[in-house]
Amino acid sequence: MRVFVTGADGFIAKAVIRLLRDGGHTVRGMDLRAGVDVVAGDITADGAWQDAVRGSEMVVHTAAVVSNAVGPAGQWRVNVAGTRRVLDAAVRAGAERFVHLSSVRAFSDLGFPDGVTEDHPVRPDGNPYVDTKIAGEQVVLQGHAEGRIGVTVVRPGDVYGPGSRPWTVLPVQLIKKWQFLLPAGGAGIFSPVHVDDLADGLLRAATLPEARGQIFTLTSGYGVTCREFFGHYYRMLGRRGPLVAPTPVAVGAARLVGRAVTLTGAVTEVNATSMRYLTRTGTYSIAKARRMLGYQPVVELADGMARTERWLRDQGLLS
Numbered sequence: 001m002r003v004f005v006t007g008a009d010g011f012i013a014k015a016v017i018r019l020l021r022d023g024g025h026t027v028r029g030m031d032l033r034a035g036v037d038v039v040a041g042d043i044t045a046d047g048a049w050q051d052a053v054r055g056s057e058m059v060v061h062t063a064a065v066v067s068n069a070v071g072p073a074g075q076w077r078v079n080v081a082g083t084r085r086v087l088d089a090a091v092r093a094g095a096e097r098f099v100h101l102s103s104v105r106a107f108s109d110l111g112f113p114d115g116v117t118e119d120h121p122v123r124p125d126g127n128p129y130v131d132t133k134i135a136g137e138q139v140v141l142q143g144h145a146e147g148r149i150g151v152t153v154v155r156p157g158d159v160y161g162p163g164s165r166p167w168t169v170l171p172v173q174l175i176k177k178w179q180f181l182l183p184a185g186g187a188g189i190f191s192p193v194h195v196d197d198l199a200d201g202l203l204r205a206a207t208l209p210e211a212r213g214q215i216f217t218l219t220s221g222y223g224v225t226c227r228e229f230f231g232h233y234y235r236m237l238g239r240r241g242p243l244v245a246p247t248p249v250a251v252g253a254a255r256l257v258g259r260a261v262t263l264t265g266a267v268t269e270v271n272a273t274s275m276r277y278l279t280r281t282g283t284y285s286i287a288k289a290r291r292m293l294g295y296q297p298v299v300e301l302a303d304g305m306a307r308t309e310r311w312l313r314d315q316g317l318l319s
Helices: 012-021 048-052 074-093 128-145 165-176 197-205 226-237 247-265 272-277 286-294 301-314
Strands: 002-006 028-032 038-040 058-063 097-101 150-156 156-161 192-194 215-218
Touching: 002 012, 012 028, 028 048, 038 048, 038 150, 048 074, 058 197, 074 097, 074 128, 097 128, 128 150, 150 197, 150 247, 156 165, 156 197, 156 286, 165 226, 165 301, 192 197, 192 301, 197 215, 197 286, 215 286, 226 301, 247 272
Parallel strands: 002 028, 002 058, 028 038, 058 097, 097 150, 150 215, 156 192
Antiparallel strands: none
């Protein structure tokens, strides 16, 4: 197939593009900066990138704001209005499939049942990222319901591995600065998925006809405590930890740090929203993806962290 990928310079998109090309597909894409077979563009504005979609049989939409530090207006422009612009470009291009990268956070950050499945209702909770991910899903599923294009929605868990900013690069940077603190005594549940497993599942969702009109959660299929997950980064850095605190203390500390950083004009992911996210008690079921897609994650956490450590050292991020 001829495939067009938005956010093509992102770490998830790069993994997906590698698999697509290995499978013999022709891939082009767009991102804020141009590259090889990548056109420069911004999904929040009309531009030449929309013309570049022409001739594509499938569009994989990964471009998004992935942050707890961007306000509602900024997230809406990208995650909702931008998604609509990409969907419209795909329809005009005559594409038959549209794969939308959403997030497990559509279930809300808190208050979902353990082993939550795709048929559980999504839940806005006032967090701009959560709420715009839900709205973005509505945009693309409406396009499917109207018969404009065949849509598949993928909800990844906590994606880590080479290139992951939220769950690899940023934690390492904060640990090195002694600014990383876990709430709930580190007992919150983390639902990891290595980027290579996610790319495999996403490709299955993109290419199987029966995945049209479906939503799939993709994680490693298990949860670990935040203490265990982030403890791997402490080990890589040769430090004792993680540092933990009761949730009220951690949230209060995050608020103080966030306000102090904001006063300098900088942006930080250290805030109350991020802290609350790390207090989750539930996991996400991948039974549907196993059954319909044949999805079988193979990268165990120890192996995934070994791969991640090699990449971090190659990038000089552990020095």
